[in-house]
Amino acid sequence: MQSFPVTLVAGAPGVGKTTWIYQQASLAQSAAYLNLGAENFPIDATYLSTECPQLTAIAVDELSEFLQRSDQSIPLFIELGFHIDPASLELPIAPETCRKILLVQSPQFSQSTDVESRSESQSQLLTSSTKSSELLHQDQQNDEWTGWTCISPVASPEDFLDNLPTKAYESSRLSIDLTPETTLQIRRSYLQGKVLDGNSLETFWHELTHGAYGELQRAKGIFELVDGRALLLNYRAGYAAVEPLELSLPRWLDGPPDRFSGLEVVGTQLDQPRIVQTLTDCCLEDAAIAYYQAQIRASQAASPEVSQSVSQGATVS
Amino acid sequence: MKIAVMSCIHGNYEALNAVLSDIDAQNADKIYCLGDLVGYGPHPNAVVEMIRSLDIPTCQGCWDEDIVEGLNACECSYPSVLAEKRGRLAHEWTNQVIHPETRSFLANLPFSLREDNLCFVHGSPHNQHEYLMPGMDAFVAMERVMAAGADILFCGHTHIPYVRTLDSGQLHIKVQMAQPNGQSQIVTDRAVTTPLKRIVNAGSVGEPRHGRPNATYVMYDTNCDRITLREVEYNYQKTCADIIEKGLPAIFAWRLARGLEFAERADDPTHICER
Numbered sequence: 028m029q030s031f032p033v034t035l036v037a038g039a040p041g042v043g044k045t046t047w048i049y050q051q052a053s054l055a056q057s058a059a060y061l062n063l064g065a066e067n068f069p070i071d072a073t074y075l076s077t078e079c080p081q082l083t084a085i086a087v088d089e090l091s092e093f094l095q096r097s098d099q100s101i102p103l104f105i106e107l108g109f110h111i112d113p114a115s116l117e118l119p120i121a122p123e124t125c126r127k128i129l130l131v132q133s134p135q136f137s138q139s140t141d142v143e144s145r146s147e148s149q150s151q152l153l154t155s156s157t158k159s160s161e162l163l164h165q166d167q168q169n170d171e172w173t174g175w176t177c178i179s180p181v182a183s184p185e186d187f188l189d190n191l192p193t194k195a196y197e198s199s200r201l202s203i204d205l206t207p208e209t210t211l212q213i214r215r216s217y218l219q220g221k222v223l224d225g226n227s228l229e230t231f232w233h234e235l236t237h238g239a240y241g242e243l244q245r246a247k248g249i250f251e252l253v254d255g256r257a258l259l260l261n262y263r264a265g266y267a268a269v270e271p272l273e274l275s276l277p278r279w280l281d282g283p284p285d286r287f288s289g290l291e292v293v294g295t296q297l298d299q300p301r302i303v304q305t306l307t308d309c310c311l312e313d314a315a316i317a318y319y320q321a322q323i324r325a326s327q328a329a330s331p332e333v334s335q336s337v338s339q340g341a342t343v344s
Numbered sequence: 345m346k347i348a349v350m351s352c353i354h355g356n357y358e359a360l361n362a363v364l365s366d367i368d369a370q371n372a373d374k375i376y377c378l379g380d381l382v383g384y385g386p387h388p389n390a391v392v393e394m395i396r397s398l399d400i401p402t403c404q405g406c407w408d409e410d411i412v413e414g415l416n417a418c419e420c421s422y423p424s425v426l427a428e429k430r431g432r433l434a435h436e437w438t439n440q441v442i443h444p445e446t447r448s449f450l451a452n453l454p455f456s457l458r459e460d461n462l463c464f465v466h467g468s469p470h471n472q473h474e475y476l477m478p479g480m481d482a483f484v485a486m487e488r489v490m491a492a493g494a495d496i497l498f499c500g501h502t503h504i505p506y507v508r509t510l511d512s513g514q515l516h517i518k519v520q521m522a523q524p525n526g527q528s529q530i531v532t533d534r535a536v537t538t539p540l541k542r543i544v545n546a547g548s549v550g551e552p553r554h555g556r557p558n559a560t561y562v563m564y565d566t567n568c569d570r571i572t573l574r575e576v577e578y579n580y581q582k583t584c585a586d587i588i589e590k591g592l593p594a595i596f597a598w599r600l601a602r603g604l605e606f607a608e609r610a611d612d613p614t615h616i617c618e619r
Contacts, residue, residue, distance in 0.1 A: 226424035239598045301594070308429045 032097070033120055037107040038130030040211065040245040040293045041263035043180030045071040047130055048104045052082045057101050059093060060084045063116075064108020068215050070247055071106065073287055074259055077274045091119045109293075110213060114171055129175040211244060214299045216290045216306055220283040222251050222316045227309035228258075234305070236262045241297035248290035253311060253319045255280045257288060264294075280320045283313065346371060349464065349546045350561035351378035351500025352405065353395075355385025355438070356550025356600075359559040360394060362578030363549050370563055370574070376457060378500040378546055379405025379466040381450065382442065384434045384596055385550050386586040392446045404453035405466040406473045406501065411438060412451040430593065437592055456492070462564075463494035467501040476543055478506040486510050489541040496542045496564070505547030505560045505573045511540060544571055550583075556603040 034051075038044045052058035052075065060082050062071050072084035085093050085103075093103070105125075107113060116122075228250055235246060246262040255278025261269045279286070290306065311319070348367040353360050367375060377400050382388035395402055415435055422428035455472070457464040468474040469492040476488060476499050489497045489510065519532035547560030554560070557580040563572045584597035 224425035227426035230424060230426055234595065234598070237602075239595060305426070305595070308426050309424075311425060 032101070033094075033103045033105065033124065034126040034128060035105050035107060035113070035116075036128045036130065037111075037113060037175070038109065038180070039132065040109045041266070042130045042132055044106050044130055045075065047128070047178070047180045048106060049075055049079055051102070052079050052104065055102055056081060058082045059097075059101055059103040060106070061087065061090060061103065062106045062108070063087065064111045065106075068217075068289060068291060069287055070249055070259075070289065070291055073249055074272075074274065077276055078272075094120055108213075109211070112171075113175075127175040129172055129177050130180045131177050132179070210295060211293050212241075212295060212297050214292050214297050214302065216299075216303055218248075218250065218288040218290065218306065218310075220285065221288065221306075221310045222253050222283060223306075223309045224311055225252050225254075228252075228260075231305050231309050232260055232262075235292070235302070236268075240302050240305075241292075241294050243292060243294040243297075245293040246290070249274065249288045250290075251279060251284045251288050253316060254278065254323055255320070257284070257286070280324055282320070283316065345373045345566045347459070347462075347564045347566065348372040348375045348561060349378065349498045349544070349564065350375070350549050351466065351546040352380040352503055352548035352551055353377075353385070353391050354380055354383050354407070354548070354550040355388040355391055356559075356583050357385075357387035357390045357394070358580065358583045359550040359576075359578050360391055362576050363559050363561055363574075364394075364398075366574060366576045367561070367563075372563065374459075375400045376459075376464045376498065377402040378464055378498065379403050379453065379472065380407045380500065380548075381405065382411055382438050382446075383407035384438075384592075386583065386590040386592060388438050388441065389443050389446050391550075392449055396449055401457050401464075402453055403457050403464055403466055404450065404455055404472060407435075407438075408450040408453060409472055410435060411442060412447060430595070433593060434596070437590075441590075458494070461495040462498065463492035463496070464498045465492065467499060469497070472501070475502050476545070477502060478504070478508055478545070482510060485543060486538055486541060489543060490538070494541075495539070496544060498544050498546060498562070498564075500546050500548065502545055503548035503551055503553040504545065505554075505562060506543075506545045507562075507571050507573070508543040508545075509540065510538070510542065542571075547573070551600070552603050554603055557601055558603070 036044050036048055048060060052060070058079070058081060060072060060075050061084070062069070065071060069084065075082050076084045097103070105118075107116075113127075118125075234240065236243060243262065244264050246260070248260050250258050250260065252258060257274045257276050257279070259272040259274055261272075263269075276286070290302075292302065348370065350363055350367075364375075375398070377395060379402060381391050381395060381402070385391070415432065422431055455465070456469065463469065466472045468476050468488050470488070476485065476497075485508065489495075515536040515538060517532060517534045517536070518530060520528040521531050522528050544562055544564070546562045547554070549559045549561060552558060552560060556575075557578075559576045559578055561574050561576070563574055564570070565572075580601060584601055587597040587600070588594055
């Protein structure tokens with residue numbers, strides 16, 4: 028079997044690129060990850076490196092050095108943001124040596140309506156892996172993606188059922204329309220050092236994902252809460268809501284957290300000033316952070332088991 | 345006699361007009377209003393003027409009190425930091441636009457109103473800011489109704505209409521005192537049978553929180569002892585446009601159009617307001 032130490036992964040926003048990489052990396056003894064297009068906004072890298080300990084996230088300027096010192100046994104996954112034109116890529120590695128994966132939302136998958144047909148589709152999709160030119164519709168064939176392998180990102184029954192689309196897209200074109208000319212906007216808000224009030228975050232997330240700040244296609248964010256947890260929140264238009272994930276990071280209970288947190292939204296007509304204002308209004312003052320953190324530390328010192336179970340019971344949905 | 349009871353208008357003149365038309369169509373003999381005439385909505389002066397001109401008996405709501413006395417919230421007033429900031433914004437805007445005669449009217453509203461065995465309050469008989477949640481402890485709920493000395497307690501404040509019937513129950517009180525010899529002696533042993541009581545929440549005219557933008561109020565027919573929850577459609581788009589035109593936060597319009605309350609809510613039925 029041919030070995031592909033470098034895998035390029037592309038796909039529309041929310042199609043499941045990072046999840047697919049997580050699943051692949053989990054099977055490896057070690058793996059590396061680079062996100063092109065994330066720049067210095069490492070939501071996916073933070074998620075992957077905390078939830079998949081054998082994976083190491085690298086930065087763009089570390090790529091050449093990594094390739095030089097790598098013994099080729101460590102698979103490297105390079106995720107391409109949907110706004111990255113694959114034709115514009117200039118990598119310090121021969122393209123023909125890379126495996127190229129294009130994750131697509133299969134029409135079969137979108138149109139499944141009952142549990143029985145879903146199961147059938149699932150088994151088909153799990154094994155479906157064909158050249159992009161064979162899968163794409165006639166009018167959607169694009170030289171840009173020649174040589175890429177199309178995969179539907181369904182990997183496990185749990186993932187399949189949890190992420191079942193609640194509505195079918197009008198066509199599968201959305202899945203492959205990855206040109207840089209897309210009208211989708213990306214807006215990023217840095218929140219490093221900020222601690223959010225959990226109830227406020229819940230209200231904001233509901234408003235955000237229900238269209239209060241523009242037509243949303245995708246949203247993901249890492250948020251620091253006053254109990255020290257860092258939560259990953261995810262939203263994909265047309266999919267069922269996903270439960271917040273508490274990242275496997277140490278609880279930060281000593282002042283404003285000195286680690287990455289932030290929100291990235293993709294959509295149209297996004298009102299970034301109002302998003303930023305609302306996020307700002309969700310944040311706690313330094314004095315409040317210090318007060319609550321002191322209370323939590325005292326509570327943990329008095330009864331570590333109880334305080335831990337109470338903290339774990341709190342969720343934001 | 346048919347009595348219409350409405351609450352929590354919150355400066356929403358369009359909703360008030362629609363509710364008054366519906367009350368008229370229901371041939372109500374009397375109207376009571378449970379306060380919160382102002383706050384969040386774009387027409388506080390017009391709402392107060394309408395209530396005043398129709399001479400509708402009205403008790404003072406928490407927002408009415410805050411506009412007169414200034415903000416002094418207990419922790420139950422806002423469920424989150426974001427809600428508190430939005431509430432303060434709405435308070436400051438209302439405080440700036442309100443006319444002196446409107447403020448004076450609000451200042452002179454009574455805390456509660458009575459009609460035979462009926463009592464009308466905004467929050468609870470103890471406090472305009474206290475929420476009588478539908479799921480609150482039955483003993484506490486009964487205490488609130490009995491404190492009002494009424495058979496039916498009409499309230500608002502939660503913005504979700506409901507009728508809660510407190511069936512007649514037995515309350516057994518036993519007090520024991522310790523004696524010098526280490527034994528205890530029963531000094532009080534009393535059983536009380538409580539009569540049937542009801543709490544009726546009128547919901548909200550101008551700031552619903554039931555997932556639809558429609559205004560709600562209740563109609564009580566004293567002849568047949570029947571309580572009817574009414575839901576009234578109105579031109580909420582006009583109110584939304586006015587919210588934005590007046591410079592209030594656009595998120596208020598977005599939330600109003602979806603039947604989501606602007607900011608205030610209480611999720612903890614065990615919380616006792618300390619204000």
